[in-house]
Amino acid sequence: MDRRILKSREAIVEAFVALMAEKNFEQITINEISERANVSRGTVYLHYTDKFDLLDQCIKSHLVELIESFLPCGATGIFPSKASLLHTFQYLGQHAFFYAAVLANKGVPMFRYRLQAALLRGLDKQIDMNGINRDMNKEMLIQFLTSAIAGMIEWWITNSMPYTDVEVVEQLWALMERNQMVPQPFDKGMTI
Amino acid sequence: MDRRILKSREAIVEAFVALMAEKNFEQITINEISERANVSRGTVYLHYTDKFDLLDQCIKSHLVELIESFLPCGATGIFPSKASLLHTFQYLGQHAFFYAAVLANKGVPMFRYRLQAALLRGLDKQIDMNGINRDMNKEMLIQFLTSAIAGMIEWWITNSMPYTDVEVVEQLWALMERNQMVPQPFDKGMTI
DNA sequence: GGAAGTTTGTTTACTAATGAACGAATCCAG
DNA sequence: CTGGATTCGTTCATTAGTAAACAAACTTCC
Structure with a gap:
């Protein structure tokens, strides 16, 4: 790709996100x-075509990155895994500026909805319905x-990441285990 | 001026100076x-035209800036003045990365010479040969x-600016006073 | 309401930047 | 010495970016 295109797009998006952190989208x-x-x-x-298109393309490309952060280590493992969750929160931490801007910006509603929709799309493809989830309703x-x-x-982004990515994933994972949403850990007193 | 030109030049010079800080010019x-x-x-x-031209233009433009730092406050005052000296060292502090690179770079001899030549050109125009300097040989x-x-x-640049600009100018000015190179301060016990 | 000033989205002619190709020069290892 | 690899400096056709102008749709403020 012509480097002029990349440089222009990058500069525009960077300026746009910076402005979104300062004032409402409108x-x-x-x-x-x-x-x-x-x-x-x-x-x-x-x-x-206009600033709505710019916003849309921004959100789209970021959510694609977010989904990709689920499965960075090749085909290793199935979601949900603690490692892939950590990757996602690491990615979010690196791009916190953008996510904070759109989440906080009053002129950008629907972002929360699109965020969840993206998670759903990413999760749907690779969730393992065998084993622990055998008897669950997938939907x-x-x-x-x-x-x-x-x-x-x-919560993590809008509150300026009050805990590290590791800490958040630790807590989140514990909650998921408690609710039997992920493979249960081996019981310490268990005999095979 | 077309912003493409400015952006390209800026990027090239920035890259060049960064490389000069890392390795020899050759x-x-x-x-x-x-x-x-x-x-x-x-x-x-x-x-x-080539990297020699790039180096040359870099040095030239920086030395022009250096000279301009002598007389930033319009036609106010004559050199040497403490204020204009301070301006110069403030400018140097802001562009220390470039000056450190060329001063340290073994592939760029002659820079010290050109530096002094620039100072000389800048000084020659505005030095005041009346008053204290009346009986001095200007050359x-x-x-x-x-x-x-x-x-x-x-010394200041190559030693990573071990003192603030204000401190350096303070010292330098004291030395210049001691050598009667600048207007003498009023004697504290002097009566008008 | 209407005048003055912005912003918008589009068009224009012009120019800078691009990547690719090229032969020549230079470097360096075998 | 020799042959492969870089780097050099230049050329070329194509494309992206530029400033400026424009009418139309807005705000703003009197």
Whole structure:
């Protein structure tokens, strides 16, 4: 890909996200975006039809990344696994600026919904309905899981990540075990 | 000016200076520069005939800035003044990365010479030969001043600025007063 | 309500940047 | 010495980005 395209897109998105952290989506103008991005206004229209399209593409690409953070280590393991959960929260921590901006921005409702929808799409493909989940209703299991995780994500990001990614995943995993949503740990007193 | 030109030049110079801080000038290639600058190799040749030209333009523009730092507050005051000296060292502190790179780089001799030559050019125009300097030989005065200042600059930068700009100027100014190179302070016991 | 000023989205002609190709020069290992 | 690999400096056709202009749709404020 022509590096000019990548550089322009990157500059525009970066400026846009920075502005979203400062003010509501509605009161952001294309003028501001192009100025902040140090790019001609025409260039913005060259890549995005309007600021709604820009927002949409931003959210889409980030949610694709989020889904990909589930399964970074090749085909190793099935979700839900503690390792893949940790990857996701590590990714979120690295892109907290964006997620905080869209979650907090009053001009961007629906993001919470799209977040959960993305989790659902990602989870649906790779969840293992054998073993522990054999007798569960998949639809309900996924709904429960994605709600829980989305809620944790929203809380963690909007509260400025008050705990480390490891700590959050530790807690979340414990809750999932308690609710029999994941493979149970071996009982310490158990004999084989 | 077309912002593409500014952006390309900026990226190239930034990459070049960063590389100079890492390795000798001779072993820096145009390939490396264009890669680091995230710019096509042809773009480098579009702005600079070769890496010597790049180095030359870098040094030239920085020395112009250095001279301009002498007289930032309009036509206020004559050099040497404590305020203008401070401006110069403030400027140097802000661009220490570049000056450290060229001063330390074994592939860039002559820089010390050009530094002093720039100081000399800047000083020659605005030094006040009346008053305290009435009976001095201008050529020798300027030679003395520029040597002293250039030496201080080189020491300050290559030693990672071990004192603040204010401290350095304080010391330098005291030395200049002691040598009657600047207007003498009013004697505390003096009556008008 | 209406004048003055923004912002929007589109179009224009122009120019800078791109990547690819090329032969020549230079470097370096075998 | 020799042959493979880099780097050099240049050329080329294509494309992305540019500033400027424009009318239309908005705010804002008197």
